[in-house]
Amino acid sequence: MNLDRLRILKEGRDKEGPVVYWMSRDQRVRDNRALAIAQEMALESRSPLGVVFSLAEEFLGAAVRQYGFMLRGLQEVERDLLEVGIPFLLLRGDPGEEVSKFAEENGVCALITDFSPLKAKRSWTGDVVDRLEIPIYEVDAHNIVPCWRASPKQEYAARTFRPKLKRLLPQFCGELPDIRVHPHPWDHGGGVDWDRLLRDLNVDRSVPEVDWIKPGEMGAATALNRFLRGKLSSYDRDRNDPTIDGQSNLSPYLHFGMISAARVALEVYRSGADPVSRAAFLEELVVRRELSDNFCLYNRRYDSFDAFPDWAKVTLNAHRGDPRERLYDQKELERGETHDDLWNAAQKEMVLRGKMHGYMRMYWAKKILEWTESPQEALRIAIYLNDRYELDGRDPSGYTGIAWSIGAVHDRAWGEREIFGKVRYMSYKGAKSKFDVGSYIDRVASLG
Ligand SMILES: Cc1cc2nc3c(=O)[nH]c(=O)nc-3n(C[C@H](O)[C@H](O)[C@H](O)COP(=O)(O)OP(=O)(O)OC[C@H]3O[C@@H](n4cnc5c(N)ncnc54)[C@H](O)[C@@H]3O)c2cc1C
Structure with missing residues (x-):
């Protein structure tokens, strides 16, 4: 067992009873190091093993688009766990309360959960730790190098984080775990009525599910294979061109933990694809993605103006009073009713497809800064829209x-200009010089 990946959140007395993995961020059976560690513990103590998932019925503005994607994936998790003799139990309500109650009522002897740097999961975990008197462990099954091992502090930029990560990668890149048939059964009763659950769930239904992407582990594996065989070789050339679908489209799967980043990295590394493209992809998947977790873990105010570097706060404050040529409110932005057809197309792509192209995300957020009253307001609106419409929203990479x-986190200072101060600016003209803006707008228009 690689204990370097595990943190003890609470010591506890040895007692008999089932071991439970509280699944939250890593919603998969394959390549799941938290589940594997839970199984090892259960095997050592000859205990039954169960997986619980606690469904919060309100989660940072998530709509049926995100709930549907998640629940359909969990349905597959339940089925795959049953095949290896591990019951899957769905709880409903506040996870901090429900998981504690479940552990008490079922005489659970040890609890293992996966790691997230985001406030909600940390607060639920804190509640569980306060309430239970059993050993509780946290496993980072999401990052290749456990977030707290990669660095003990908030990193300034990719250039300071990259060498630390690279030094540790060999230690944490070992074989991915297998889950075996569990020999100590736990008959915990009936399964979940998924259709009914989805039908009756009291969530915002005005942001509908999308059908271009298939949720769950199988869908993720297919998407990865398609990417490896097709787009990976030209990733370096195509990824920043929004007229081409040159990205992997793996972010929704990675967000819900339906695929392990370590598995993706391994398959990309092993592929015979162009080395420049492989390196470019691994920089995004490993360095940039894990840097986002680092930011959210060590900066509790990751979704506020206070999280920006001091120089960025100074320069944005100095330009707070600059006149804005255009001002739009949240509703106008949400409806994509600005004077800028490129921005409107990006907004529409997000609303209809649930995934805006990566290059357009930068342009989109920067224009919100340009067209709203303050950086705080820009940040609030950008987070609201991102979390409401993106399938991969509410993720450290989003914040x-x-x-x-908006706030130059992990970036450097650029030439000073109105509103942005020294924060990097992006323009329509710049976008036009990089790709065929009209073709992107037409492509989005064809979505409906
Ligand atoms: C304003 C803004 C909002 C964003 N919101 C989100 C979000 O809500 N959720 C989200 O997962 N990502 C977000 N990103 C990061 C990035 O744009 C997306 O991860 C990427 O576009 C997802 O598409 P893909 O999986 O096809 O990416 P690919 O280009 O195929 O990259 C593969 C993986 O690398 C990681 N990655 C790529 N680019 C970045 C990046 N810049 N930072 C961190 N990780 C990265 C992602 O895990 C991605 O799935 C945002 C970026 C910006 C500038």
Whole structure:
């Protein structure tokens, strides 16, 4: 067992009873190091093993688009766990309360959970730790190098983080775990009625599910294979061109933990694809993604103006009073009713498809800064829209990407100009010089 990946959140007395993995961020059976560690513990103590998932019925503005994607993936998790003799139990309500109650009522002897740097999961975990008197462990099954091992502090930029990560990668890149048939059964009763659950769930239904992407582990594996065989070789050339679908489209799967980043990295590394493209992809998947977790873990105010670097706060404050040529409110932005057809197309792509192209995300967020009354307001609106419409929203990479665009987190100072101060600016003209803007707008228009 690689204990370097595990943190003890609470010591506890040895007692008999089932071991439970509280699944939250890593919603998969394959390549799941938290589940594997839970199974090892259960095997050592000859105990039954169960997986619980606690469904919060309100989660940072998530709509049926995100709930549907998640629940359909969990349905697959339940089925795959049953095949290896591990019951899957769905709880409903506040996870901090429900998981504690479940552990008490079922005489659970040890609890293992996966790691997230975001406030909600940390607060639920804190509640569980306060309430239970059993050993509780946290495993980072999401990052290749456990977030707290990669660095003990908030990193300034990719250039300071990259060498630390690279030094540790060999230690944490070992074989991915297998889950075996569990020999100590736990008959915990009936399964979940998924259709009914989805039908009756009291969530915002005005942001509908999308059908271009298939949720779950199988869908993720297919998407990865398609990417490896097709787009990976030209990733370096195509990824910043929004007229081409040159990205992997793995972010929704990575967000819900339906695929392990370590598995993706391994398959990309092993592929015979062009080395420049492989390196470019691994920089995004490993360095940038894990840097986002680092930012959210060590900066509790990751979704606020206070999280910006001091120089960025100074320069944005100095330009707070600059006249804005255009001002739009949240509703106008949400409806994509600005004077800028490129921005409107990006907004529409997000609303209809649930995934805006990566290059357009930067332009989109920076224009919100340009067209609203203050950086605080820009940040609030960008987070609201991102979390409401993106399938991969409510993710450290989202909070960090928005903080990068509006508050220069992980970026450097650029030439000073109105509103932005020394924060990097992006223009329509710049976009036009990089790709065929009209073709992107037409492509989005064809979505409906
Ligand atoms: C304003 C803004 C908002 C963003 N919101 C989100 C969000 O809500 N959720 C989200 O997952 N990402 C977000 N990103 C980061 C990035 O744009 C997306 O991860 C990427 O576009 C997802 O598409 P893909 O999986 O096809 O990416 P690919 O280009 O195929 O990259 C593969 C993986 O690398 C990681 N990655 C790529 N670019 C970045 C990046 N800049 N920062 C961190 N990780 C990266 C992602 O895990 C991605 O799935 C945001 C970026 C910005 C500038």
